[in-house]
Amino acid sequence: MNHYSETIIIGAGAAGLFCAAEIGQHGGEKITVLDSGKKIGRKILMSGGGFCNFTNLDVSPSHYLSQNPHFVKSALARFTQWDFISLVCEYGIAYHEKADGQLFCDNSAQDIVDLLEDRCKKAKVDIQLRQQIDSVEPIENDPKVRFKVRANGVDWTCRNLVIATGGLSMPALGASPLGYKIAEQFAIPIIPPRASLVxxxxxxxxxxxxxxxxxxxxxxxxxxxxxxxxxxxxxxxxxxxxxxxxxxxxxxxxxxxxxxxxxxxxxxxxxxxxxxxxxxxxxxxxxxxxxxxxxxxxxxxxxxxxxxxxxxxxxxxxxxxxxxxxxxxxxxxxxxxEGYRTAEVTLGGVDTQFISSKTMQANQVAGLYFIGEVLDVTGWLGGYNFQWAWSSAYACAKAIAESAI
Missing domain, CATH: 2.40.30.10 (Translation factors)
Structure with a gap:
């Protein structure tokens, strides 16, 4: 049996969930999120000592490391920390500032996961958990169906495929090199990854x-x-x-x-x-x-x-x-x-020279997008990596929504 969605997102973490919800705000498209875990947002729940340092009051491109240092500028400018803070306020989530502009939930990181889950529900996003990705294949000569994803032995097809699989940090939470392997399959190089903020x-x-x-x-x-x-x-x-x-x-x-x-x-x-x-x-x-x-x-x-x-x-x-x-x-x-076991994030990743900084789409592969930590973008400690998740996801979602018009 074949399941079709206009957009399939692999990864139900911060970037993947936010991207799905943002695409869904525009309506009309069927969006499916596939994740190998038992529940969504596992790394969010562990972050900031369980209180989620969801952004920082002072965000600029200088807070990020990448082989292509200009790559982050467009996305960070189009969806800023203030945009996400407004969303947090809209949901009535109480938060506080710690040192150096770091913002944490007063109650629990679960508040951020609940926000993302609620927005996905409103957008009618189909979230499929415990989905082991077996393979990803391109489908030639059909602009409406470009990719086939096999998960748990079942085929899913889509026009847009978004890779939001994260890096290699915290393997106990399901981290894997899947995103890197998909990139390499489509001839997109990987900047050698290593444990970061460790x-x-x-x-x-x-x-x-x-x-x-x-x-x-x-x-x-x-x-x-x-x-x-x-x-x-x-x-x-x-x-x-x-x-x-x-x-x-x-x-x-x-x-x-x-x-x-x-x-x-x-x-x-x-x-x-x-x-x-x-x-x-x-x-x-x-x-x-x-x-x-x-x-x-x-x-x-x-x-x-x-x-x-x-x-x-x-x-x-x-x-x-x-x-x-x-x-x-x-x-x-x-x-x-201490390596990936305790690393907050992963340095290196998908080479951004091969990705559009405006849309997060692969330059040579129509419909293939990479967002969040899987990319060669690493923020400082202090909420910067979450902000990159939100900003890159937004840029990707906007591009996909506009391509559907």
Whole structure:
């Protein structure tokens, strides 16, 4: 038996559901969403600690990484963060702002999934779950029926096929390379993917820091000219927290991450000022006032800090230089990252040089579209990847709706 829809979308995540709903707003078209999971929006529900960081107040192309950096401009301009915020308000979803313009649901990420599901229902979108995609084939010489998708042994045909399969991050939620394989089948190259927005792991000689698991502090983390300020968290496997996740996008294997553990003041000024009125204070006491005490104690225990018992009056210029290097110029050499298991998103993906930035359609394959994370577009931590899902989905939906007129 053959099932026909004008548009089939593979993937019931943020981009796929939003695209389906937006196409449906224009009416007339039959839209089917196929997904391998048991329920829709699985990654949405896990995001933002279960509260979904659905966008950011400050969104610009500079917040995105891509081999083709201009690609995001058109879509982001045509459906902005304010457009999605208006939709959130229309549904009466309470939200709040955290640091750096990040917007989260007050109640639960389920509110965003409910919004998308309601809009899909109003648009009469047919959502088919537990659909294992067996194959995708082009159908030649028929502008109304361009593709055949086989799922669970059943054939589905369509005029428009939208790939919203996401990347490889969080495989426990059903991530797979399906979208990349479909692109390659149609001669569209893939920028090699890797885990993105992901914690670092320790080399053997840094495993002493496992004793600090749960300790966090505000740092500057940098690779090359890229610097991020934010919290860093010691874990039993490595370094995590927003600053580490952000800089992971720019890090290359065997490259050090430069970390300033005291970014808001210099240790030289601090010791000099403290020395003036408490010359007999021990250095370890002074350091514990501005850095986590457990970190200072661990440095002393493992002889990474040998000055701890000195008084401030005994600290020399050479000692201050050593402290500067220890605190402001830590060169952390990661063993690697935790990989896709804990990565927020995937860096790399479908080469955007082969995709229209206005419509998300493949340049050489009429009716084939790619949206969301499957593309070589990666946003910073802070709601930017969701905004790319909304914006790219909108651009695709608008193009499909207009092509049906």
């Amino acid at each position: 914690p670092f792991t320790y080399l053997e000689n840094d495993k002493i820091f496992t004793a600090l698991s749960g300790v966090s502090l505000r740092v500057n983390a940098s690779v090359g000219h890229q610097v991020f300020r934010g919290d860093m968290l010691f874990t039993h496997r490595g370094l995590s927290g927003p600053a580490m996740l952000q800089i992971s996008n720019y890090w290359q294997l065997n490259e050090p991450v430069h970390i300033d553990l005291l970014p808001d003041q210099t240790i030289v000024d601090l010791i000099t000022a403290q020395k003036a009125h408490s010359p007999n204070m021990q250095l370890k006491t002074a350091l514990s006032q501005v850095l986590p005490k457990r970190l200072v104690e661990l440095w002393i225990e493992h002889q990474r800090l040998t000055l701890g018992d000195k008084t401030l009056a005994q600290i020399s210029k050479a000692d201050l230089q050593s402290l500067t290097e220890l605190i402001h110029q830590w060169q952390f050499h990661p063993n690697g990252t």
